[in-house]
Amino acid sequence: MLAESVGASATGVAILDEQDRVVYANAAFAVQLHLPHAAALIDTLALSTWTHSASAQERDALEQQLRDPDASVLDLQVAGSETTTLYLDDRREGRRIVMVSNDWPMPGAPRNVIAQLDALTGLANRATYDEYVQSLSSSKEESPASAVILLDLDRFKQVNDTLGHAIGDSLLILAAKRMRSAIRSDDILIRLGGDEFVILQAHNKQPESAESVAERLVELLQRPFLINGHQVNSGASIGIAVLGQGTREPEDLLKHADLALYEAKRLGRSRYCFFESSLESRALERRNLELDLRRALCLRQFSLLYQPQKSLSDDSISGFEALIRWDHPVRGRVSPVDFIPLAEELGEIHAIGEWVMRTACQQAATWEGEQSVAVNVSPLQFEDDHIVDVVTKALKDSGLAPERLEIEITESTLMNNTEEVMQRLWAIKNMGVGIAMDDFGTGYASLSHLNSFPFSKLKIDKSFIQAEQSPRAKALMDAILTMGTSLGMMTIAEGVETPDQYKELAQGGCNTVQGYYIAKPMAPDTIESFMRSMQTVSITPVG
Amino acid sequence: MDKTLYRLVYLSRNTITGDDDRLQDEIRGILDVSQRNNRQAGVTGALMFNTGCFAQVLEGPHNRIQDTFERIQCDPRHSHVSVLAFDRVEARYFSDWDMAFVGQNAQSIEQFADFNERSSFDAKALDGDTVFELLRIHLDEAERA
Numbered sequence: 217m218l219a220e221s222v223g224a225s226a227t228g229v230a231i232l233d234e235q236d237r238v239v240y241a242n243a244a245f246a247v248q249l250h251l252p253h254a255a256a257l258i259d260t261l262a263l264s265t266w267t268h269s270a271s272a273q274e275r276d277a278l279e280q281q282l283r284d285p286d287a288s289v290l291d292l293q294v295a296g297s298e299t300t301t302l303y304l305d306d307r308r309e310g311r312r313i314v315m316v317s318n319d320w321p322m323p324g325a326p327r328n329v330i331a332q333l334d335a336l337t338g339l340a341n342r343a344t345y346d347e348y349v350q351s352l353s354s355s356k357e358e359s360p361a362s363a364v365i366l367l368d369l370d371r372f373k374q375v376n377d378t379l380g381h382a383i384g385d386s387l388l389i390l391a392a393k394r395m396r397s398a399i400r401s402d403d404i405l406i407r408l409g410g411d412e413f414v415i416l417q418a419h420n421k422q423p424e425s426a427e428s429v430a431e432r433l434v435e436l437l438q439r440p441f442l443i444n445g446h447q448v449n450s451g452a453s454i455g456i457a458v459l460g461q462g463t464r465e466p467e468d469l470l471k472h473a474d475l476a477l478y479e480a481k482r483l484g485r486s487r488y489c490f491f492e493s494s495l496e497s498r499a500l501e502r503r504n505l506e507l508d509l510r511r512a513l514c515l516r517q518f519s520l521l522y523q524p525q526k527s528l529s530d531d532s533i534s535g536f537e538a539l540i541r542w543d544h545p546v547r548g549r550v551s552p553v554d555f556i557p558l559a560e561e562l563g564e565i566h567a568i569g570e571w572v573m574r575t576a577c578q579q580a581a582t583w584e585g586e587q588s589v590a591v592n593v594s595p596l597q598f599e600d601d602h603i604v605d606v607v608t609k610a611l612k613d614s615g616l617a618p619e620r621l622e623i624e625i626t627e628s629t630l631m632n633n634t635e636e637v638m639q640r641l642w643a644i645k646n647m648g649v650g651i652a653m654d655d656f657g658t659g660y661a662s663l664s665h666l667n668s669f670p671f672s673k674l675k676i677d678k679s680f681i682q683a684e685q686s687p688r689a690k691a692l693m694d695a696i697l698t699m700g701t702s703l704g705m706m707t708i709a710e711g712v713e714t715p716d717q718y719k720e721l722a723q724g725g726c727n728t729v730q731g732y733y734i735a736k737p738m739a740p741d742t743i744e745s746f747m748r749s750m751q752t753v754s755i756t757p758v759g
Numbered sequence: 760m761d762k763t764l765y766r767l768v769y770l771s772r773n774t775i776t777g778d779d780d781r782l783q784d785e786i787r788g789i790l791d792v793s794q795r796n797n798r799q800a801g802v803t804g805a806l807m808f809n810t811g812c813f814a815q816v817l818e819g820p821h822n823r824i825q826d827t828f829e830r831i832q833c834d835p836r837h838s839h840v841s842v843l844a845f846d847r848v849e850a851r852y853f854s855d856w857d858m859a860f861v862g863q864n865a866q867s868i869e870q871f872a873d874f875n876e877r878s879s880f881d882a883k884a885l886d887g888d889t890v891f892e893l894l895r896i897h898l899d900e901a902e903r904a
Contacts, residue, residue, distance in 0.1 A: 397833040439832045439840045447842045
């Protein structure tokens with residue numbers, strides 16, 4: 217695999233054994249040294265066939281140099297008066313890599329630097345970047361506006377995963393060539409690692425110069441590549457930081473470019489973004505939120521509120537939906553809309569979800585009546601079998617009858633790994649637990665999802681309930697209710713806030729309603745008094 | 760060297776700005792350079808163009824096509840490259856590398872007439888292949904009035 221990509225590399229590469237015999241040479245190596253075939257070099261003594269015009273004496277001197285373990289460069293005369301520089305790596309386990317490139321990435325760069333070379337692309341590497349930043353920092357003069365253009369190949373991971381690493385490596389080589397064709401000769405192109413590249417620009421005319429290069433790179437790299445008989449599509453996302461223009465310290469250039477790159481990706485990739493200070497404060501804020509969220513569970517900052525669900529057939533409270541709240545001592549109450557997606561991204565959702573399940577079951581088990589408790593489960597929790605254990609354990613520990621537990625999942629749960637997800641859903645259903653489809657009617661709303669699993673309940677999204685009253689909206693609602701009933705599912709409407717909405721739903725045959733019109737979410741210790749008030753005061757909201 | 764033949768068919772948008780004289784100059788330049796390069800590389804094929812777009816067929820060994828394509832990709836005179844086909848083939852359609860103006864616009868036809876006269880471009884070679892039919896349709900649609 218590696219041999220294949222090195223074989224295709226534009227940088228000449230040869231490997232020598234302990235006796236300085238050639239054990240490997242790629243095609244580019246032969247070309248750079250004006251030798252006929254790479255294959256013919258194998259097993260020959262290094263240098264013996266490499267020089268054309270050196271005298272025996274010169275050759276001896278060169279061989280001496282080569283034997284020196286500290287030697288890192290070797291100037292070799294090839295084809296008449298032309299001189300080529302060989303770059304020698306340290307000996308490792310007796311072997312030594314020799315590289316040669318006539319297309320050197322850094323004009324005027326120190327030539328002691330095989331360590332500053334990326335073997336795959338022949339570009340400068342991370343060490344060059346560090347040196348450059350150091351030179352900016354130590355420079356006493358007012359630095360010219362220097363730009364760091366950080367580039368990340370889009371879909372590189374997919375290419376590696378689906379087509380293999382050899383093709384991924386070829387993509388890197390071809391992409392590096394395209395980049396080089398798009399930049400000025402005094403720009404420095406560096407491969408930082410993986411699919412990350414940096415272009416260093418030291419022109420006074422910034423940000424215009426960086427902008428025009430970035431624009432060109434985005435355009436060039438989104439064009440298809442042809443590799444190994446495949447058409448490969450990649451692309452580039454780019455972040456730019458300019459010294460003296462939002463970035464004061466050279467050490468911050470890469471960090472700032474990275475923040476801008478993150479923003480470019482967030483905005484949909486295949487584009488470039490400049491660093492702005494707001495990106496930094498936003499990242500800092502996000503980082504703090506992350507830290508707070510990671511310890512919220514341990515610090516017991518989460519609590520559950522319960523919103524009553526009212527059965528329309530007998531006006532009784534049939535159950536409650538458990539809703540998570542995060543009360544942070546400084547932030548105050550953080551909305552689940554803000555922290556659940558972050559928890560999913562961080563993987564914290566598993567621990568939080570487990571806590572919710574356990575707590576809701578425990579609290580529901582203390583209620584006097586037989587009301588059900590509905591618990592939201594994130595699609596991520598269904599990605600492994602653990603969710604089945606979580607439910608089993610929560611029921612066992614609390615002693616709650618499985619029939620009183622209801623799990624609310626969204627359609628996106630069914631989007632991936634359908635077969636395994638189905639098995640987990642069935643395992644939970646077979647315990648006697650109800651499974652409700654949440655937010656029905658939003659998202660993909662594929663009716664085939666309804667057919668794929670016997671949901672016990674259909675929860676109609678509040679957008680339908682709160683839609684402006686019209687014959688069309690009513691027809692749609694009636695159709696959803698009829699469909700639910702025909703498929704043998706209970707229907708529940710959420711977000712019911714007005715008497716009119718309530719009346720419509722009651723007339724339409726909806727089974728259950730939930731919303732401010734019935735009651736707001738309440739703390740667990742107020743449920744008892746709420747239930748008592750429901751028994752003593754007969755509220756008939758339909759006037 | 761691997762002798763397996765590949766055929767690449769792609770379309771791109773012509774971004775040459777300016778009048779027809781400029782276009783003619785640029786196209787002449789492309790023709791000269793490509794003919795030289797492609798002959799050396801053992802790449803045959805055809806470049807069809809009009810005022811709106813380029814359509815190119817390249818045939819040859821994989822890496823030669825890759826090199827040629829990479830060179831073309833970095834050319835600022837076109838944009839929006841879309842690859843219609845990149846497949847192994849048994850034989851070449853084109854024995855040489857050629858270029859033809861494919862347009863309906865009367866003025867352009869006249870202007871580029873000498874191209875088609877000088878060229879040995881054989882449009883018949885394109886008959887009977889769906890990809891080539893598609894190319895023609897695209898070329899017709901892309902022509903600027």
